[in-house]
Amino acid sequence: MSAAFVTFDDVSLAYDAAGNAIEDINLSIHEGEFVAFVGPSGCGKSTFMKLCTGLHAPTTGAVRVDGEPVTGPLKISGMAFQNANLLPWRTTLDNVLLPLEIVKPYRHQFRKRREEFVGWARKLLKTVGLEGYEEQYPWQLSGGMQQRASICRALIHQPRLLMLDEPFGALDAFTREELWCVLRDLWEAQRFTVVLVTHDLREAAFLADTVYIMSRRPGRVIERREIELPRPRALETTYRKPFIDLVQELRAQIGEVRST
Amino acid sequence: MLKLAKCAALNKSPQHLMKGALMTKNNQLIERLAPWIAVVALVVIWEVTVRVFDVPSFIFPSALETAQALVTYSGPIAMHSWQTFWTTLIGFGLGVAVGLVLGFIIGSSRFLYNACYPLLVGFNAIPKVAFVPILVVWFGIGSVPAILTAFLICFFPIVVNVATGLATLEPEMEDVLRVLGARRIDVLLKVGLPRSLPYFFASLKVAITLAFVGTVVSETVASNQGIGYLMMSAGSQMRMGLVFAGLLVISAMAMVMYELFAQLEKRMTGWAHRGQNR
Ligand SMILES: Nc1ncnc2c1ncn2[C@@H]1O[C@H](COP(=O)(O)OP(=O)(O)OP(=O)(O)O)[C@@H](O)[C@H]1O
Numbered sequence: 400m401s402a403a404f405v406t407f408d409d410v411s412l413a414y415d416a417a418g419n420a421i422e423d424i425n426l427s428i429h430e431g432e433f434v435a436f437v438g439p440s441g442c443g444k445s446t447f448m449k450l451c452t453g454l455h456a457p458t459t460g461a462v463r464v465d466g467e468p469v470t471g472p473l474k475i476s477g478m479a480f481q482n483a484n485l486l487p488w489r490t491t492l493d494n495v496l497l498p499l500e501i502v503k504p505y506r507h508q509f510r511k512r513r514e515e516f517v518g519w520a521r522k523l524l525k526t527v528g529l530e531g532y533e534e535q536y537p538w539q540l541s542g543g544m545q546q547r548a549s550i551c552r553a554l555i556h557q558p559r560l561l562m563l564d565e566p567f568g569a570l571d572a573f574t575r576e577e578l579w580c581v582l583r584d585l586w587e588a589q590r591f592t593v594v595l596v597t598h599d600l601r602e603a604a605f606l607a608d609t610v611y612i613m614s615r616r617p618g619r620v621i622e623r624r625e626i627e628l629p630r631p632r633a634l635e636t637t638y639r640k641p642f643i644d645l646v647q648e649l650r651a652q653i654g655e656v657r658s659t
Numbered sequence: 660m661l662k663l664a665k666c667a668a669l670n671k672s673p674q675h676l677m678k679g680a681l682m683t684k685n686n687q688l689i690e691r692l693a694p695w696i697a698v699v700a701l702v703v704i705w706e707v708t709v710r711v712f713d714v715p716s717f718i719f720p721s722a723l724e725t726a727q728a729l730v731t732y733s734g735p736i737a738m739h740s741w742q743t744f745w746t747t748l749i750g751f752g753l754g755v756a757v758g759l760v761l762g763f764i765i766g767s768s769r770f771l772y773n774a775c776y777p778l779l780v781g782f783n784a785i786p787k788v789a790f791v792p793i794l795v796v797w798f799g800i801g802s803v804p805a806i807l808t809a810f811l812i813c814f815f816p817i818v819v820n821v822a823t824g825l826a827t828l829e830p831e832m833e834d835v836l837r838v839l840g841a842r843r844i845d846v847l848l849k850v851g852l853p854r855s856l857p858y859f860f861a862s863l864k865v866a867i868t869l870a871f872v873g874t875v876v877s878e879t880v881a882s883n884q885g886i887g888y889l890m891m892s893a894g895s896q897m898r899m900g901l902v903f904a905g906l907l908v909i910s911a912m913a914m915v916m917y918e919l920f921a922q923l924e925k926r927m928t929g930w931a932h933r934g935q936n937r
């Protein structure tokens with residue numbers, strides 16, 4: 400396994416006088432790892448994402464990404480949220496191309512290499528099942544389709560770090576499972592580092608290499624759990640006994656968090 | 660798995676959008692004619708009321724008398740309308756330019772937004788007529804006070820709309836861009852500005868009508884040209900038919916310009932009205 404890619408040393412963050420939102424976080428994520436964060440609502444999962452991407456600075460402790468201390472917003476990550484947040488005046492294709500208009504070095508090549516970039520976007524949209532919808536506007540797409548486009552937008556510039564904050568939270572169960580597989584296949588192919596925040600234990604166990612369980616506010620990591628299931632994982636495994644047992648164990652741990 | 664996804668997605672092709680078009684043609688026709696019907700009804704009520712109560716024409720002319728004045732004095736009316744029209748357009752143009760720039764500056768920073776908003780509201784509360792005497796002292800009688808009054812009265816809605824559109828950006832959208840290394844100006848140009856365009860175009864409709872108000876108000880006290888002046892002098896000679904003709908012309912101009920900008924708004928920002936044409 401490669402060296403640590405993201406490291407947190409004794410990181411705490413207090414937004415205001417109300418106390419720490421997140422506390423004593425020590426962990427390291429290696430390059431290409433798929434980690435998932437689960438925990439009760441308000442425990443600081445989104446806060447963790449902000450620290451990780453440099454959108455917020457820690458109150459104490461240090462965050463390092465790729466060996467460098469994080470001082471401002473990272474420029475190597477892609478992000479997707481529970482809301483797809485697509486721009487309604489851009490077509491799906493143009494929405495996916497947006498990062499290439501901003502990220503260096505692509506932004507300076509955008510005019511010249513546009514054809515090539517469009518090719519990338521179309522290919523990516525095809526892998527998530529959005530072929531033929533490139534010229535549609537986001538409001539002409541269903542919620543699940545918008546979320547697929549949003550994931551494409553997070554990946555188009557081939558980020559080394561993909562941050563997903565409950566990206567499937569607003570979707571129905573079938574679409575969600577479909578998108579798990581889409582994400583799994585993309586990750587298997589490119590092996591970027593993923594930090595996934597979720598409420599869904601099955602989702603965490605199915606996708607991740609490592610699941611972190613967080614306590615209620617102030618959020619601490621109370622459990623680190625490696626998922627040993629062999630890869631590539633088929634969706635069917637989620638209905639088999641070892642997987643179900645695993646989810647139940649995780650569930651029991653969350654239950655302890657909630658009751659204390 | 661992926662194939663399944665595609666099939667499911669294809670079922671939702673844009674065909675379902677066309678159901679709305681099944682509305683009967685009759686209904687559509689009536690809807691289109693409704694404004695004209697209202698105008699005709701208003702004119703009829705006007706004419707009938709004046710005749711039934713036998714109102715003297717130097718107090719309230721009938722619709723017919725107004726129409727007669729419109730024809731008789733068509734030459735002077737056209738000249739004065741043209742004067743009002745171009746002064747309004749220049750004032751409006753200035754208002755748009757200044758409003759856009761000021762709105763962009765104020766909306767691009769939270770600090771400026773908070774600092775300037777109360778000032779703007781206070782400024783807007785001043786009746787713009789109060790500026791006319793000052794403008795006359797500075798620039799004399801003529802087109803300049805009219806242009807400036809139109810400008811002063813119409814730039815406020817534009818500033819407020821553009822600034823609000825920029826300042827109410829979703830923080831998540833901003834985060835998405837910032838982790839890509841976007842600078843503030845990238846965020847404003849890629850997201851803030853396009854996002855505030857519907858607000859901007861909506862404010863143009865309001866601003867153009869306000870600009871007409873500004874011009875006419877200024878003309879009534881500080882000009883010897885324009886519809887405002889025409890109405891003022893006709894009124895002092897008790898030629899109420901002509902006064903009312905002026906009123907009609909000014910409202911017709913404002914209506915046409917309003918409709919023009921409403922169409923422009925629809926063309927430019929169709930994505931913002933998606934709820935209605937589904
Ligand atoms: N900008 C902010 N200012 C002040 N407090 C904040 C801010 N953002 C979050 N908090 C607080 O920090 C805590 C953690 O919030 P966070 O959004 O990280 O939770 P979360 O785990 O993502 O919750 P959820 O699962 O509901 O999304 C909460 O108690 C919240 O009230």
Ligand SMILES: [Mg+2]
Binds near residue numbers: 444445446564
């Ligand atoms: Mg959250």
